[in-house]
């Protein structure tokens with residue numbers, strides 16, 4: 001009986017860690033909380049609000065987002081214009097060579 005309860009508590013801790021990690025929260029902290037509280041800790045992890053700043057930092061690190069060179073806000077990597085300041089991101093696209101960017105500027109694009 002004690003062994004089964006320990007397995008349930010460990011599963012709750014592991015699930016809470018996964019949920020917290022997906023929300024940008026401390027996976028170790030929520031795993032510890034769920035290990036102490038059991039299923040209640042799992043519910044707390046499920047109801048916790050996502051840490052948007054951490055999720056943005058992760059997206060910047062993995063390349064899903066990039067910073068606008070003008071306003072420094074995080075925008076999608078594929079965006080052609082910044083949604084915050086309207087900066088033309090085509091001029092800063094990494095796939096474009098320096099010569100292509102200069103040619104576009106001279107052509108008035």
Ligand SMILES: [Zn+2]
Pocket residue numbers: 068069070071072073082083084085086087
């Ligand atoms: Zn911008």
